[in-house]
Amino acid sequence: MSNATAVLQLRGIHKKFPGVHALKGVDFTLRPGEIHALLGENGAGKSTLIKVMTGVYTRDGGDILLDGQPIFPASTGDAQALGISTVYQEVNLLPNLTVAHNIYLGREPKRWGLIDWKTINQRSRELLKNYDLDIDVTQPLSSYSIAVQQLIAIARGVDMSAKVLILDEPTASLDADEVQSLFRIMRSLKERGIGIVFVTHFLDQVYAVCDRITILRNAELVGEFEAATLTRPELVGHMLGKELAALEDRLHQTTSESAAAPALTLTQVGRPGTLEPVDLQVAQGEVVGLAGLLGSGRTELCRLIFGVDKKQSGTMVFQGKTIHLSSTKEAIDLGMGLCPEDRKHDGILGPLSIRENIILAQQIKQGWWRFIPRKQQNAIAEKYVKDINIATSDIEKPIEQLSGGNQQKVILARWLASNPSLLLLDEPTRGIDIGAHAEIIKLIRQLCEQGLSLIVASSELEELVAFSDKVVVLRDRRKVAELTGSDIQPDTIMRAIASA
């Protein structure tokens, strides 16, 4: 590949952190007018590579050429000025500023030295029309959904005369329709000659929009491939560095032993405005999947069960006893655990170490007065790091330095360490790539064999099919179906979600 046809070219990029060699001579070439997938497992170096491109990190070796010219972005502002814009999974715009201000922040048009709001609002409205958004641009950004915010972020990025647009897991919080409209926009940007780097963990999406694929593994480049000629098993094989037999036959083989005693029974449990009354039964050692679109009430149901939100109606029987939770502490004492959907905000305590994060639930259960001796803490933390394969050099490492998949595992470990009898997992595989994904699914299966009951909310149908004994389908904050046995198939679930 010659320089002339590449808009962005990275050659032999090295990046070292204390104790970690995060990128070992990685090459990456982006042509104008292509959508280029950047794939790799957790810790493969995707995020680091992107942060090097966008000036968040400075590289320790190698060259970055933009239109054939070497560049040295020292900050995201620098990279933006050069024409490299990034849109992140968690929308990094400002919720308190108006939509228009977000689009023009840092490059506000002026009139007589003062910011010209009329022009800003006018141009923003016109700009967003190209993205099929007809919204009031003078409202604060926070009044719109994540999907809309993401499109606004893209509009901003592209409008800043982007030559290169980097989309870092943009689809993770979008539902199917929203993903489709994002793809439409990506394709039209591609036609305008913009080079798009697309990071995702959804393989379907890779094949739906991408022209070429670059795969990283263990901080090294595996290779660059044409999407049209790379088969899916090859792709997965490249990512994992091994044939993934386990993923192929992850389809359902167990049947539920309906004889098992119920662990949790909900009768007409609901909360006005949050969830219509729901009936639900979870047996000992059973995995109940919660299916539904974003906002269908999956998360809300988990929160009601765990006592984050108080139920307003109905009865809840847990292990034979009627319970009325008024705090999560009570739920933990009873032997429940919840891994929330939003890891970053609700789950991890970023600056604390892996050990401290793992020990947390158990310590709460024991009460803060009965401190767990350090030696025992170490033993517990090390056990889980080994058992569920958390990739870290040290249990004292702050959890925020781990990749998403490993953070999720730490949260799982936290609850497992407290010996729960019912575990609620809300989107356990969100933002996690395929290898960790398979491991977490395996872990879920193992857990229920040990007699633990699980409630797992997920938007990935195949995943639900893979581990659920029963699938409860929610729509518009109501339970609309309950599937068991051979009815648990992606298309039956899909039909239940879609049925009027």
Add this chain to the structure above:
Amino acid sequence: MVNRKFIPLIVTCCLFFLLFGIGSIQFESFGTSRVFFNLLTDNAFLIIAAVGMTFVILSGGIDLSVGAVIALTGVISSVLISQYNWHPLAVFPFVLLLGTGFGAAMGALIYFYKLQPFIVTLAGMFLARGLASVISEESIPITHEFYDAVSMFGFELPGGAWIGTSTIICLLVLIAAIVVAHYTRFGGRVYALGGDNNSAALMGVPLASTTISIYATSSFLATLSGIVYSFYTFSGYSLAAVGVELDAIAAVVIGGTLLTGGYGYVIGTLVGVLIMGVVQTYISFDGTLSSWWTKIVIGILLFCFIAMQRVLSRGR
């Protein structure tokens, strides 16, 4: 339907008119332009300081050094004028420069060492107050013809209201601050910082220069406020203006600015100070109430406004 973001501001304005209205009904000479402009004159220094505080709070920070900077300004000015015979017009740029540098230093500490603004500005407060006391524990009178001229300067509005130097300075500061907050890039950056530090950085907002400028602005305005304060007192005293930073914070919050940053308007702060002033005026008109009732009423108002902010931001 009124834009949601203006609700706190509207509530503040309504409250001011309500209080002013109650006073006017109860007391004959309350509802006059004279009383209104006296609010401005009496509180000009507080308005100036509170405007600086508005920028700090909008950015998600706090500045506790304001009162001490006002006192230090007074002490340095009076020493230079009375003991070293500097002309006030030479003294003012000098102290303004000093003050701005002081604020910039606090901002730099906050940004480069990732320190809490609370603790840095608390240290700044002790430093400034201590310095003022070291220079002079006694109140130093200022006698200079320029000060006499300043106090004579002004014009009368129809209705007997007097617009003096302090009021003019205060109004100029307000106008400049509104323009800066809403019509310059710096203003946008202040809001951006208050919205989300991390996102702001990713969107290319220069955090270092913005943070430093914000605290420099606040201390600049605190110094200006100290100069205006010396126009009232004709002196510099190290124990002057104790607790003014807290009055300023109260005014900003009552003015509808969210204490966590990101939402609010400079004009709200003016109304916030005016509300505090109108309560004070009411109590002095009444004559039977202790002046401490002002504090009690302001305390209650603060509680109400914080509760309202909670409710509003929950709906967000």
